[in-house]
Amino acid sequence: MAERIVILGAGESGVGAAVLAQAKGFDVFVSDLGKISDKYKKALQEYKIDFEEGEHSEDKILSANEVVKSPGIPDKAPLILKLKSKGIPVISEIEFAGRYSKAKMICITGSNGKTTTTLMLYHMLKKAGLNVGLAGNVGESLAWQVAEKNFNYYVLELSSFQLDGMYQFKADIAILLNITPDHLDRYDYKMQNYVDSKFRIIQNLTESDAFVYCCDDEIISKEMENWNSKVQLFPFSVKKELKTGGWLEKELLTIDCNEYKISMDKKDLSLPGIHNVYNSLASGIAGSVLGIRKDAIRESLSDFQGVNHRLEKVVKVRGIQFINDSKATNINSTWYALESMEEPVVWIVGGVDKGNDYSVLFDLVDVKVKGIVCLGVDNEKIHKAFDGRVKTIVDADSMEKAVKLSYEIANKDEVVLLSPACASFDLFKSYEDRGDQFKEEVRNL
Structure with missing residues (x-):
């Protein structure tokens, strides 16, 4: 008998997970407490995937071997607590998709700047001629792309809610931009719970992987004091010169990673504001770690067009x-x-x-x-x-x-x-x- 996977939530990530689960031979059931949009209902029907909307039928859900949960559903929802009490694993779509992909994963999180940095990096990798997909909080579902496309790289924007459902998934390059109070209603109003959630991006990193982080951020710096790992560290700062990583000195951005050195004038960046200097440094470091040509890195930071609804x-x-x-x-x-x-x-x-x-x-x-x-x-x-x-x-x-x-x-x-x-x-x-x-x-x- 095929293992049963239940997907909770029929948005982009849920339907994507269902498509991948079906492609891998699972018995799949999708359940959404709300109304499923016409676009996703049509997809479920075309793929002949069993689904329900407007309710959660507990008998059908509690018979699962594993559940893939939409990031919008809180961990404390009664149904999730019931699943966990029965020992049924509840994971995110990213965790599920990661099992079936050998692509390099460049993962970005932070309270702010995630989307800009993710799209900037995606733009950079495409400009460098790499075969790259865009997923997570932006772009199309990672699971759907893993099921039907064949990318060598993915640039993923990850929210704390997605990270909370990730256990074995591993980034090749993890980027942590900043941590400021956000979504505290989902974390018992305890800042440390939210910080721990963001730091899940570095779980499972090995010594051949890279962690790119903002060392100007007090919360991140404090956490890093207690951190002991062989992973390659690439900090970035606009306040001080660093031995390795990226920094702003006067008006010059410098990136120095593993003897790979790039400089460019701040005024040549396409996006204004100090926050975009941070985003550009993070992107430039990731590009350097991947060995992208220096001119492609510079060009992508100077001609990137920005994000809808962000300045x-x-x-x-x-x-x-x-x-x-x-x-x-x-x-x-x-x-x-x-x-x-x-x-x-x-x-x-x-x-x-x-x-x-x-x-x-x-x-x-x-x-x-x-x-x-x-x-x-x-x-x-x-x-x-x-x-x-x-x-x-x-x-x-x-x-x-x-x-x-x-x-x-x-x-x-x-x-x-x-x-x-x-x-x-x-x-x-x-x-x-x-x-x-x-x-x-x-x-x-």
């Missing part, structure tokens, strides 16, 4: 630049966005707060922000933080209203920045929906 310039209206940074769902992301602004800012902020400490932004807000538009169902915490600090602070309960108010407050040669520092689920389906609505309303002005 995305929308349009200028009456001399006012509108910028969509809807992907900024935590304080740290918004800090980087404000840090990179050079003109006075009208800041659109708000949504579902994940335990934000807005005081971190006070110094930047004092210098850069002339007005705030609070976009959310409950804006009390934002008012408490910024009333009296900023001359104009108003409320909006829709994107249309937020854009109109910001347009009224801003003047020529100023910026309207949507950088919410919060999740989107109070008024929008997702951060993409929030960013798309922003762009649409700006174009309607």
